[in-house]
Amino acid sequence: MNPKLLKTQWQDLPEQAIRQLQAEKLRHYLRNVALPFSAHYREVFRRHGLAADSIRSLEDLQRVPFSSKADLLNTPEHPQRVRDFVLIPDPGVLAHRPSTLLRALCQGRERVKDGFEAEYRPIFMTSTTGRSADPIPFLFTRHDLNNLELAGKRLFEICGAHREMRLMNLFPYAPHLAFWQTHYGGAAFGVFTASTGGGKVMGTEGNLRLIGKIRPEVLIGMPTFIYHVLQQAVEQELRLEHLRRIVLGGEKVPDGMRRKLAHLASELGAREMDIVATYGFTEAKMAWGECPGAGDESPGSYHLYPDLGLFEVIDPKTGEALPPGHAGELVFTPLDARGTVVLRYRTGDFIDGGLVYEPCPRCGRKTPRPVGHISRSSGVKEMRLDKIKGTLVDFNQLEHVLDDAAHIGAWQLELRKRNDDPLEVDELVLHVHKLDGIREDKLVRDLNNRFVAKTEIHPNRIVFHDADEMRELQGVGVQLKEQKIVDNRKLSGADRVPQPPAAAASGCASESIEVAV
Numbered sequence: 001m002n003p004k005l006l007k008t009q010w011q012d013l014p015e016q017a018i019r020q021l022q023a024e025k026l027r028h029y030l031r032n033v034a035l036p037f038s039a040h041y042r043e044v045f046r047r048h049g050l051a052a053d054s055i056r057s058l059e060d061l062q063r064v065p066f067s068s069k070a071d072l073l074n075t076p077e078h079p080q081r082v083r084d085f086v087l088i089p090d091p092g093v094l095a096h097r098p099s100t101l102l103r104a105l106c107q108g109r110e111r112v113k114d115g116f117e118a119e120y121r122p123i124f125m126t127s128t129t130g131r132s133a134d135p136i137p138f139l140f141t142r143h144d145l146n147n148l149e150l151a152g153k154r155l156f157e158i159c160g161a162h163r164e165m166r167l168m169n170l171f172p173y174a175p176h177l178a179f180w181q182t183h184y185g186g187a188a189f190g191v192f193t194a195s196t197g198g199g200k201v202m203g204t205e206g207n208l209r210l211i212g213k214i215r216p217e218v219l220i221g222m223p224t225f226i227y228h229v230l231q232q233a234v235e236q237e238l239r240l241e242h243l244r245r246i247v248l249g250g251e252k253v254p255d256g257m258r259r260k261l262a263h264l265a266s267e268l269g270a271r272e273m274d275i276v277a278t279y280g281f282t283e284a285k286m287a288w289g290e291c292p293g294a295g296d297e298s299p300g301s302y303h304l305y306p307d308l309g310l311f312e313v314i315d316p317k318t319g320e321a322l323p324p325g326h327a328g329e330l331v332f333t334p335l336d337a338r339g340t341v342v343l344r345y346r347t348g349d350f351i352d353g354g355l356v357y358e359p360c361p362r363c364g365r366k367t368p369r370p371v372g373h374i375s376r377s378s379g380v381k382e383m384r385l386d387k388i389k390g391t392l393v394d395f396n397q398l399e400h401v402l403d404d405a406a407h408i409g410a411w412q413l414e415l416r417k418r419n420d421d422p423l424e425v426d427e428l429v430l431h432v433h434k435l436d437g438i439r440e441d442k443l444v445r446d447l448n449n450r451f452v453a454k455t456e457i458h459p460n461r462i463v464f465h466d467a468d469e470m471r472e473l474q475g476v477g478v479q480l481k482e483q484k485i486v487d488n489r490k491l492s493g494a495d496r497v498p499q500p501p502a503a504a505a506s507g508c509a510s511e512s513i514e515v516a517v
């Protein structure tokens, strides 16, 4: 089969063809790119008695050990560990390849040299957000930027963009994949995209002013920030009838959040709105999107690019690869990356509908698709678990409990010590914005019941705030990312920042809980 089909017909191949072409591409990639030039994987393959030719089918890939975030973290013995994952070509090896000699004859030595520069010299980076450790940089070469553009162009296509549309990119301006995927995707697709840099750069007010001027059909950004922007637009009685689509990324999207955004958009006069999610992570160096459902209630699915990378779904406990359609943890292997490269990367993301190859029921495309909801996997150490009041609590679950709850808008969970005394017991304070006419005592009862049903604990106090106070608590316009769960337990009274008048405590100076696990 022609290996180019994987790229030219990326959304139109049957499962068997995809798997066969991916296996061929993988072997070629390992033999010519990853193994010769990655210090880390050269050593891993040597230690396990493997060679590129040991991997002849996608099943054979299971012989390669997993990589995870832990492998990329620096240690005292390896202060620059991530460097071992960067492909550094050996000029001697490249120069003696027959393909190099042939190209030098046909195109000249300079062209060949420029080609290798573009392929291997790192010129760009994004990095992990450093929740549990120092941020880990992922380097891109020109070759990778071309793929970032290609992935972005396809992402826009999947999410239903049209050239005539106007888009606004509300992701925070930082070396984060989401911002740059949107920027490069917009440029490659050829659609007008204004990047505001999010709340920290222009403030919610500045974003709203620009929305008023540009009148975009599409908003792209983090769910929590877009929520605040739309909420403020409702308070200011603005009309956003031009809105057709909200594209979400950078964090998980609970169903309750989709409902709340759809409700706000309709209050703003938007009709026929679609809310689509994207999925991506630093280590993949690309993101994937859902296609619009036009009110379809079936679970969403992300449309993958089979020529740029492959996913496996594994049992997070045993590490065993699972057949299509089985829920499990997503594991990613790139097929065309340069710069920083991780193979069989355990994402820690659990997909509840598994990976399927059937045509998408919404758009008919035949790409591999992870289907359903993505949550953090319990098999991974980086899980957001912590002890509150002696009980182990899963914050992923708490987030869903709150995002899915009716009658509340923005919320924040604050962990603190009683009376700010470090020796005292933990307290859990829930700050919420009450949305409608529901009585406060009834809402407190409802929320407590939801908590106990899902987590066996309930908040010590529930404090009500208006939208402005919630914005202040969550650090909208101050933090790069809005703070939904804050841990103030390590702060003594003297270290606290001054408290906003109506709030029990400020989240602005606190660490996110994600730091603690």
Ligand SMILES: [Zn+2]
Residues within 6 Å of the ligand: 290, 291, 303, 360, 361, 362, 363, 364, 365
């Ligand atoms: Zn689709």
